[in-house]
Amino acid sequence: KQEVTQIPAALSVPEGENLVLNCSFTDSAIYNLQWFRQDPGKGLTSLLLIQSSQREQTSGRLNASLDKSSGRSTLYIAASQPGDSATYLCAVGDSNYQLIWGAGTKLIIKP
């Protein structure tokens, strides 16, 4: 059974730093991997979707990579800003059209 893990559970960094969030999964037979952002008390917003055949996706200051063989994905945030503070979740899409979720990393960017 697919399991998705995000470590660390929380991360605090000074503004302006580049940072990496990690997501690992146990079964490499995935259809895609998605990264989401969740602000307190709000719904989730899709950030990036990487198909299983892709190695990375970029959107602005965000870059997500995917290494299926090692069961890992990273979300790179360049030049972090206080507005980036949120919980970031990754989810793996399987062949049954379902998503398996990580528990998230709570990111705090200190001004």
Next chain:
Amino acid sequence: EAQVTQNPRYLITVTGKKLTVTCSQNMNHEYMSWYRQDPGLGLRQIYYSMNVEVTDKGDVPEGYKVSRKEKRNFPLILESPSPNQTSLYFCASSPAGGRGTQYFGPGTRLTVL
């Protein structure tokens, strides 16, 4: 504006009093789903629907019902709520299930006393 709406946003109720949380999307998506989110447990899927009149259980379906009579709506029904159903609930839609980008509603915070 493309969106998923949920109502109510906040609800406090008592054990055993039937309630319905509505969910509607205006993107003509075939796939819709319900999640609950609890501290330390992350997002867990309750039910999902691949299309009209097609629903299936997710990971935690006990105590919940759903219906999909039209493409845009996917209500979540709690026939006899219990305190362990106190949670934050999200509705989501997608053009292709887990294979497509997920669009989430703003969430419904439910408290069952």
